[in-house]
Amino acid sequence: MKKYPLxxxxxxxxALPAYAQQAGSASxxxxxxxxxxxxxxxxxxxxxxEGDTDQTTLxxxxxxxxxxxxxxxxxxxxxxxxxxxxxxxxxDKINANFSRDTGTLTLFNIENDSSHTITNxxxxxxxxxDNLTASLSLPIMSKYSENPSFSGLSxxxxxxGVNARFQPFEVQRGKPQVTLTGGVRLPxxxxxxxxxxxxxxxxxxxxxxxxxxxxxxHVIDPVALFGNVSYTYNLPAKHLSQIRSDGxxxxxxxxxxxxGFGLGFAYALSxxxxxxxxxxxxxxxxxxxxxxxxxTSKTKIQTGGVMSFGLGVRLSPKTTVNLTAxxxxxxxxxxxxxxxxxxxEF
Numbered sequence: 001m002k003k004y005p006l007x008x009x010x011x012x013x014x015a016l017p018a019y020a021q022q023a024g025s026a027s028x029x030x031x032x033x034x035x036x037x038x039x040x041x042x043x044x045x046x047x048x049x050e051g052d053t054d055q056t057t058l059x060x061x062x063x064x065x066x067x068x069x070x071x072x073x074x075x076x077x078x079x080x081x082x083x084x085x086x087x088x089x090x091x092d093k094i095n096a097n098f099s100r101d102t103g104t105l106t107l108f109n110i111e112n113d114s115s116h117t118i119t120n121x122x123x124x125x126x127x128x129x130d131n132l133t134a135s136l137s138l139p140i141m142s143k144y145s146e147n148p149s150f151s152g153l154s155x156x157x158x159x160x161g162v163n164a165r166f167q168p169f170e171v172q173r174g175k176p177q178v179t180l181t182g183g184v185r186l187p188x189x190x191x192x193x194x195x196x197x198x199x200x201x202x203x204x205x206x207x208x209x210x211x212x213x214x215x216x217x218h219v220i221d222p223v224a225l226f227g228n229v230s231y232t233y234n235l236p237a238k239h240l241s242q243i244r245s246d247g248x249x250x251x252x253x254x255x256x257x258x259x260g261f262g263l264g265f266a267y268a269l270s271x272x273x274x275x276x277x278x279x280x281x282x283x284x285x286x287x288x289x290x291x292x293x294x295x296t297s298k299t300k301i302q303t304g305g306v307m308s309f310g311l312g313v314r315l316s317p318k319t320t321v322n323l324t325a326x327x328x329x330x331x332x333x334x335x336x337x338x339x340x341x342x343x344x345e346f
Contacts, residue, residue: 072167072179073127083121084340090114113147115200119158131168137161141189145200154201158189176218181230185209193240193253207237207255226278227263241292249292256285256299264308276310279329305329306337319344 073079091113121139128134139158145151163183171177189204213230234255242250264278282305286298308326315321319342326337 072131072133072165073125075127075129077127079125079343081123081125081341081343083119083123083342085117085119085121086338087117087119087334088114088336089117089334113145113200115146116144118142121158128164131166131170133165135161135163135165137163139189141203143201143203147198147200150196150199152199152201154190154203156190156203159204160186160188162186176216179215179217181211181213181215181228183211185211187237191237193237193242193250195242197242197244197250205255207253208235209233209255210235222268224266225263226265227261229261230259232258232260248295250289251292252290254288254290256287256301258282258284266310272314274310274312276308276312276324278308278310279305280308281305302332303330304332306333308337 119139119141121137123135123137125133125135138160140155141158142153142155144153161183163181166180166182167178168180169178185205185208187204187207190202191204191206192202193206195201209232211230211232213228215228216226218225234257236252236254238252240250240252244250260280260282262278262280264276266274266276268274281303284302284304286301289297289299291297305328306326307329308324310322310324312320312322322339322341322343324337324339324341326334326339328334328336
């Protein structure tokens with residue numbers, strides 16, 4: 001079988017549905033008279049979340065280990081990856097007031113909300129066993145938000161992620177490889193429920209999430225096919241006291257859980273250049289918000305999709321620069337994402 005080493009470092013940077021665990025959660029872009037989250041939160045959800053195990057990593061390990069029993073890190077080995085990501089989210093919001101007494105519209109204008117987020121993430125993997133790898137991700141985020149009531153820049157630690165990857169079967173030529181994934185995302189970033197709801201300076205989800213999934217990779221030189229399914233369970237955020245734009249006080253948020261899937265392929269143009277293409281989708285159930293006066297509200301079910309294109313260039317046997325661009329396919333997705341990844345092995 002012909003070997004294409006660079007396939008192991010493809011640039012998929014998939015915004016897979018597992019990263020949609022924030023969809024439906026409260027945000028700073030909610031409609032003022034309802035106190036509910038806006039579409040900005042849903043679009044944030046399709047970004048790759050800090051600490052999540054993406055399918056690019058799984059595929060890389062599969063393709064670069066055709067002569068090994070398992071494609072994960074060898075027992076006792078360390079590997080590190082640096083990721084630089086950019087995400088743009090923009091939305092137009094209609095602001096209208098209707099007078100019941102006069103039956104007339106007293107205010108009508110269209111407002112624009114947007115945010116630019118740059119994320120620096122260092123991920124360290126450790127081989128617990130030949131078929132079991134643990135990882136820890138530490139993200140540092142810079143976010144610029146702009147809306148009619150606020151424009152400013154914030155810097156903060158994001159949500160730390162602890163993950164594991166397990167391969168129940170040995171790698172066999174000509175057969176698909178199965179990898180089980182699981183992880184927890186801790187709310188270490190700046191919570192959107194503990195900042196001014198009109199500013200959009202949050203850098204974290206505000207709640208703990210657990211994600212499990214199954215990934216399948218199959219190499220047919222010079223093409224590698226990959227896909228996965230995942231499910232995310234979110235714990236509620238309690239004991240809040242956020243004052244919303246309509247004057248209500250938010251006390252509890254129960255984020256909706258999400259299911260997602262993704263698929264794509266990578267193609268080796270040469271030993272030093274690889275291209276990739278992928279599509280992912282997620283479906284998140286309604287989020288329930290509880291206020292101090294006992295009233296509740298729910299968000300709508302949200303569906304997000306992202307189409308990604310990637311290019312990888314190998315600089316040395318252990319160093320490859322990966323570049324990925326993603327385009328949102330639905331209103332609940334980020335408008336545009338750009339990622340740069342540099343894997344480093346010890």
